[in-house]
Amino acid sequence: MILNNDKLYSQLNFVLNKIPFAVLMENYERRLEFVNQNFCQLFKIPLAPEQLIGFDCKIAAAQSAAMFSNPTQFLVRIEEILTAEEFVSHEIVELADGRSFLRDYLPIINEGVHNGHVWIYYDYTEARTMEYHILHLKKFYEQILNHIPADIAVFNKKHQYVFVNQTAVRDDSLREWLINKDDYEFAKERGKNISFADIRREAFNQAVSTKKVYEFLEEGINRDGHHKFNLRRFQPIFQENGELEFVVGYGIDVTSLKKTEEYARQKDIIFAKVADLLDVVVIVIDNNFQVVFANAAYESFFGIPTSQIIGKEIDAIAIEDTSIIRKDIAQYQQTQHAHHTAKVYQVKDKYGMIKYFSYSFTPYVQGKAGNINYAVFLSDVSDQYYAVAELQKIIDKERRLNELKSGFVNIVSHEMRTPMSVIQSSAEILEMLNDADKVTKPQLQLYLSRIINEVRGMESLMKELLLVSKIEGGKMEFKPSPQNMNEFIEQINSTNFSPYKDGRKIDVQFKGQEYPVSFDKLMMTHILKNLIENAFKYSSNKASPIIRISYHKSKVSILIKDFGIGIPDKDFPNLFKAFARASNVEGIKGTGLGLLVVKYFVDFHKASIHFRSKQNQGTSVLLELKNHDT
Structure with missing residues (x-):
């Protein structure tokens, strides 16, 4: 017998029936020694736990196998676990009714002798549903990224593609092939000169080493054989411990901006029309920090006519802090290098709703006189911002739950050991005194008080655990x-x-x-x-x-x-x-x-x-x- 002390068994029965997990203990011959009420409820067993004591668990497993989505695999896996006699944690078990359980297995070993087995089950159905929900969100945001009118790619630490949107690579098979490849492999596959890969690699390394957004202008040939210019940006994303997680690449076609010297008037018309079609807010600023152009998206987002800011200094635009834009323009005027500071602005739209805009800018030559203007781009990233915040809440909650689980195991294995010892020793002393017919009323009162105090302490712990669980579950x-x-x-x-x-x-x-x-x-x-x-x-x-x-x-x-x-x-x-x-x-x-x-x-x-x-x-x-x- 695993539990051969009636009083100890009674106390363990009290405690194990309070914990929110299904627990089953069997001896080495697989005869059922203990099962709590949660186990009966989880597996819908219409018997009280005490009625199941002594059952042959092997026969019971065979009889209940039909409850699982793969009965044969269920039975085979139990035999594998028992044969290995090794600790198993958080193994997923699928049921025929659609529920999902997590299963733990602990071999009971006393002084090197294997005395029995403990099985613990948790209802994992809601958590599994959450995982599917997160996967759905991932696909949802991938679909959004695929329809953004800009080249977007995500790279791992080795500068290999882990995601690229449809705007950047229209061919589905090529886009799939690119995953886990770099630009050198792409150049080789397409028979291209690797010079563009060298430039991108240098920019990638620069962004990672400086831990800042790195922006550069890329010249190439488009599908029609004409020159094109892309403003590209690498933004490194780091974990809290400072380790690089991934790098986001963002590119927009600025060919029309580069042709301003040759097609000044035509460019202005085309630029204005194209900019008005963009969802991205575009604001053009001259060398004197005055606004010379704002597209229709500006008025659409902020509800302010563009005529109210044209000809005024950049402080007139609908964001509070324009010092970043001033700083980047001033830096370009000194260095002729188009590098800008990463910034996400929090602003209110025309409905008073809080929105988040990412900021970037590029200089370009305006007209035959060679004047430099600066195109500022404000992209609405509110959906991504709130999605990341929501995912972080999920991660934080999961981390808290894991901490509570770990702490609970520690409490059960350590904090309850002393009260259980006190209860056991007090009960044994009373039993000996009673057998010797020497128990006195003061002695009885003393040892009963010890037992009651320890039980109350354990009851208090369980109440606090249940209260924390209720709060974490949003049921308070x-x-x-x-x-x-x-x-x-x-x-x-x-x-x-x-x-x-x-x-x-x-x-x-x-x-x-x-x-x-x-x-x-x-x-x-x-x-x-x-x-x-x-x-x-x-x-x-x-x-x-x-x-x-x-x-x-x-x-x-x-x-x-x-x-x-x-x-x-x-x-x-x-x-x-x-x-x-x-x-x-x-x-x-x-x-x-x-x-x-x-x-x-x-x-x-x-x-x-x-x-x-x-x-x-x-x-x-x-x-x-x-x-x-x-």
Whole structure:
């Protein structure tokens, strides 16, 4: 038997039935030793867990194989895992009803002897649906990029294509062939001179080495055999750790701009007509920083007639900060090098909506006199910007969930070991005393109190885990209403801390003219109880904590101060992280989840919380709630 102690089994049964995973334990002969309620619910088993104890799991697996999309493969894979006797993590299992599960397997090995198996299942259906959704978004944005009237390509670290849009390469087969190839291979395939590949490679390396956008003018021959000029730009994208992730190449045809010396008047007409057809905002600026042209897209986006900015300095255009444009033009005037600073502008369109525009510019010769003008391009990248932001939210949420899972495993394997040991030892002592008929009422009370306290501690941990899970899952409702803050705090104090278990009482002080404060009672109760409990818990044998409620015109501040062990400076960055505790709390019980939940609830209120502390000198916590009436 894997679990041969009835009391230990009872405690494990209580804990494992609380965790949000399906758990099954079998002995080496594959007889079922334990299964929790979540397992029965996940696999729709119409029996109570205790009715399944002793079942032959091999027979049960064969009988339930039809639930899976590939019954044969399901059974074969179980035998493979059991034969290997190695840890398996997050293996995807597909069910016939369309659900997807993640499966973990842990061999139970005691002193080198294999005693049994643990199977853990998680419902992965929603996460799998999210993955498909992300894939759909990827295809969606690829379709958008393919219809943008500009050459767009994405390169890996080796300057090999990983994406190129249809505007750049119309031939589908050639576009597919280009993936994981570079321009030298393209030149060889098409029998072209490699000089253009040399220029592009140099520009690519320059952008990567400087970590800035690099822009250059490329001359070539178009499909009709005529000269063409493309303004090309390489923009390197780096990860947070500084490592290059990929490089985006962007090119627009500026052939008409290069022909201005020969076809000045014709060019102006063509340029104006073409620019008016573009979705990109085009603004032309002369050497004196005055606007000489703006296309129809400018008026379409900003709702401002182009006549209002023609002839005026660039500060008149509908973006707040034109210093970047001035700087790039001034740099070109000094160096004759068309390099500009990467910039994304946040502006309001004619409907008052926030939009994001990427900026680029190119100089060109205007007329026979050889005057230099500068074409500024503002491209609407709002969709890409919001898509990246949304994907980042998904990534951040997934990372938080992974941290919570890792922390949960650590809590189960470490933090619960001590209470389980206390419970087991207390139960065994009581059992021995009872067998010897020597148990006394004080002894019974002592050991029962230990068991009850440890069980309550584990129950508190499980409640906090479930609360965090509820918040992360977006299932927590925020219900604020105007309340009397003074009475609310007095009620919490009298119910929970008057006095504290060590006999101390908190000193409650009120300042200013009170007024109703809007907050969620459930959340605020949790916030204040946690912070006051911490003030007592971490200041044992010290002066009583203080709580001061101050009313200001625009906010209500609640200061909770203790004179205890304080928080080391190195632990401040981890205050609101799951399962993180200060390095000086050894011997003081805690889960590392309390302040995480507090921070969630503070954010619900759009309030603020600040800590000030020094080790061995106490801690002050300042909670500030806005007065929404102001």
